[in-house]
Amino acid sequence: MSIEGYYKYIIVSGGIGKxxxxxxxxxxxxxxxxxxxxxxxxEDNNGYNSSMTAQNTRDIMTSLNLESVMVITQYFHITT
Known part of the structure; x- marks a missing residue:
């Protein structure tokens, strides 16, 4: 598995689950x-819900001067 040519970084987001x-x-x-x-x-260890993950990702992207993002998620997070 390689990220070369696809992504500069990967952000993984979540909190401490049940x-x-x-x-x-x-x-x-x-x-x-x-x-x-x-x-x-x-690592975004404060992504306790989808909204927080989006906000935290925006902040991370701003701090690294990144202009675009690809979101990879699971069905649970996009059903609303």
């Missing part, structure tokens, strides 16, 4: 195990 896991940290670990360089993955 299972007790830090969702962003778990997603980052998964991606690192698949060969994505750790320094290319930005």
């Amino acid at each position: 299972e007790g896991f830090d969702e962003a940290k778990v997603m980052k670990e998964y991606l690192v195990n698949k060969g994505i360089p750790s320094e290319k993955i930005i």
Whole structure:
């Protein structure tokens, strides 16, 4: 798995779920195990809902001077 030519960074977002896991940290670990360089993955540990994730992503993008984003999600987050 490679992000070369597709994305400069990957933002993983989530909070501590009811299972007790830090969702962003778990997603980052998964991606690192698949060969994505750790320094290319930005953790948003305060993405407790879809709205917060969107706001946090906007702030991260502003701080890194990024102009576009591709959103990859799951059905649960887009049903409303």
